[in-house]
Amino acid sequence: MSQRDEPLTLLGDLTPAEFMAEYWQQKPLLIRGAFPDMLSPLDPDELAGLACEEGIEARLVEEHGPDGPWQVSHGPFDDATFEHLPEEKWSLLVQAVDHYVPSVAALMDEFDFLPCWRLDDIMISYAPPGGSVGPHIDQYDVFLLQASGQRRWQLGGKTADDAAIIPGIDLRILKDFEVEAGSDWVLEPGDMLYLPPGWAHHGVSQTDDCMTISVGFRAPSADEAVTSYADYLGEQLLPSQRYSDAAMAPADDASEIDDAALERMRQLILETLDNPTQLSQWFGRVMTQPKYVDQLVPHDPPLSVPELVAALQGDSPLYHAPGSRLAWRADGDTVTLFADGDGYPCSRELAQRLADPAPIHEDVLSLAGADALLTQLVNVGSLYWPQEEDDDE
Ligand code: SIN
Numbered sequence: 167m168s169q170r171d172e173p174l175t176l177l178g179d180l181t182p183a184e185f186m187a188e189y190w191q192q193k194p195l196l197i198r199g200a201f202p203d204m205l206s207p208l209d210p211d212e213l214a215g216l217a218c219e220e221g222i223e224a225r226l227v228e229e230h231g232p233d234g235p236w237q238v239s240h241g242p243f244d245d246a247t248f249e250h251l252p253e254e255k256w257s258l259l260v261q262a263v264d265h266y267v268p269s270v271a272a273l274m275d276e277f278d279f280l281p282c283w284r285l286d287d288i289m290i291s292y293a294p295p296g297g298s299v300g301p302h303i304d305q306y307d308v309f310l311l312q313a314s315g316q317r318r319w320q321l322g323g324k325t326a327d328d329a330a331i332i333p334g335i336d337l338r339i340l341k342d343f344e345v346e347a348g349s350d351w352v353l354e355p356g357d358m359l360y361l362p363p364g365w366a367h368h369g370v371s372q373t374d375d376c377m378t379i380s381v382g383f384r385a386p387s388a389d390e391a392v393t394s395y396a397d398y399l400g401e402q403l404l405p406s407q408r409y410s411d412a413a414m415a416p417a418d419d420a421s422e423i424d425d426a427a428l429e430r431m432r433q434l435i436l437e438t439l440d441n442p443t444q445l446s447q448w449f450g451r452v453m454t455q456p457k458y459v460d461q462l463v464p465h466d467p468p469l470s471v472p473e474l475v476a477a478l479q480g481d482s483p484l485y486h487a488p489g490s491r492l493a494w495r496a497d498g499d500t501v502t503l504f505a506d507g508d509g510y511p512c513s514r515e516l517a518q519r520l521a522d523p524a525p526i527h528e529d530v531l532s533l534a535g536a537d538a539l540l541t542q543l544v545n546v547g548s549l550y551w552p553q554e555e556d557d558d559e
């Protein structure tokens with residue numbers, strides 16, 4: 167029996183194959199006890215500490231803010247911010263906690279039946295009683311895991327992109343939210359709710375220790391994909407590749423744009439876009455783009471290949487840097503390792519080994535080209551030695 171056919175507690179005893187066939191991107195699933203004996207990886211003070219750090223994306227949502235209803239402010243915050251908050255009805259949300267807290271990043275191992283390049287980030291929220299961000303829809307899949315305290319979740323069904331929102335506030339809160347029958351639950355620590363994109367939801371804290379972990383997935387919109395692919399292709403097209411109309415019929419009416427002209431243009435666009443090699447190279451790059459490009463720390467000064475080899479032989483394994491994104495793809499015999507928005511040709515074995523989040527030991531050096539590729543990846547900041555960072559502190 168393959169691992170994919172084994173029932174998982176995380177999925178309420180469904181197998182990954184059953185979950186993907188029936189729920190993923192299709193309908194919500196409430197899973198009681200998805201993480202038995204759940205212990206929150208952070209407490210509210212630690213989350214507030216992250217929200218005070220420069221470079222960490224954090225938001226505070228106040229239902230009755232000093233300047234009006236549903237006020238949103240953005241971090242970094244300071245102690246005074248938290249001292250002045252009311253006793254209830256606010257939420258603190260911190261993005262990409264997986265980049266800063268290894269035990270949060272490790273949660274992703276539980277979701278390894280999903281491609282890792284679909285993950286966006288792990289967001290954690292804290293809210294006192296009554297705290298929420300209002301009823302809304304998100305355009306991504308999310309697993310909402312209750313880390314501590316209780317949150318009441320109500321769902322309002324699949325909702326159109328253009329559903330009316332409350333005007334004049336900074337949040338996209340639905341104007342009309344009607345709870346669907348059978349979609350009203352209080353989640354306890356370890357319970358988890360899976361939501362597909364476009365599903366109206368409203369989560370309200372019931373306790374003074376309510377923390378919710380959102381494991382969110384990215385999927386580029388058609389708008390983003392077309393723009394980004396066109397930009398990528400555009401850089402490689404020659405000036406001579408352009409609209410052409412050799413042997414066209416003489417114009418009947420010189421000011422008319424006729425069907426034949428439009429068809430020539432359509433063919434140029436379709437032939438240019440329909441390039442499987444370029445599509446593959448673009449897609450690998452776009453899906454491994456880091457969430458925060460400036461969080462990658464290039465090795466300074468850059469390492470030489472012999473220095474890299476010596477360090478790895480000195481029993482210092484390399485790790486994926488926090489927030490780094492790696493994936494690989496084979497186009498026939500041509501294999502590319504994608505790392506943080508770049509592509510590196512290499513062997514399949516090397517690509518698989520480096521894209522795997524397990525620590526990278528000296529034995530990898532037996533693979534052809536490993537020394538040079540590892541050096542490149544350390545120098546751009548995709549791979550790192552954690553103890554080096556500790557030494558710098
Ligand atoms: C929250 O954690 O407060 C909100 C999560 C969500 O609705 O997506």
Ligand code: CO
Pocket residue numbers: 302303304367
């Ligand atoms: Co949401």
